[in-house]
Amino acid sequence: MVGAIGNEGSQAMSANRSEASSDRVSRMCLAAVAEPGDPGIAAAVAANGASKVWADLAGASGEGAIAARARRLDPRDLVTRTRAAGLRFLIPGDDDWPARLADLAGCEPIHNLTGDPLGLWVAGRGSLGELTASSIAMVGSRASSAYGDKVAADIAAGLSASGRCVLSGGGYGIDAAAHRGCLSGPTATVAVLAGGADIPYPSGHHPLFERIAERGVLVSELAPGEHPTRIRFLARSRLIAAIARGTVLVEAAARSGACNTVTWANALGRTVMAVPGPVTSCTSLTPHRLIRGGEAVLVTGAADVLDLVGG
16 A cells, blocks of 8 residues: 555656646747747736647647747757756746746736746856845946946945845946946845846856856846847846846936836836936936936935845
8 A cells, every 4th residue: 555655646746747847848938939028928828827828839720920930949959958058947936936026927018018937047056036035126327427337336235245136137337337346245146138148248248247157147038049139128127127126226318228127116016216416417317307206215325225125
């Protein structure tokens, strides 16, 4: 009898692992053929499960551009490319999955993008779940000033000294200053990318990404080999806003892409903070507008940020 129970338990465990593996590969394949933040795919997966949605898309009856891409995709090749690039693929329910991403499922679309990600390709030695549990996002202008770079680096270093991880997008300007400031302290940093985690973008940040991966992680919704596009930058903003406990804006002109992250953060009910700048600078326009309109709280240092998001 004991042997019979053991065999049944073993079979059940094997079936559970097979089901989990099927769901993981299906999510990986869907993420490889659909654009991030596609509300239709997100809704279909929530209603029917990733395995069924992938089977329907890849089957002969699938219609449209996504279905055509699905039929051209070899799942085994995608799994092989992921491993060869040194990446791991996380899905909801994994221990390392950032729990706050679930808030995206109930968020109204912005730029026709919404939904929690199907999965995330991750590179680096850090634990995404642990690092982002109390993380703070910092975003701002790519064409930052010396003032903006110093303020961003100083705040990030202060947050790191308090044990907080700083999350940003890996770009030029404020992103880079935030990552470097955090790396100057004891904690790791996380870069959320708009292209494949195996392709440094911008290419000039290859050394910075290597430093980030040594202690922290690089994260992307895009499959290995994919390059950034405008829509992917917009979709990436929702991840930065959702994962972090709060977002700090340091310098942003009127039409800065960082404004999109702030929009998502407000929509998700996250704490939004902004650093004031010189009134003569065009990159002070958005922070000052947000503060004046009550859409962001004025902060001048790490202590202010910690007061707002919890010490």
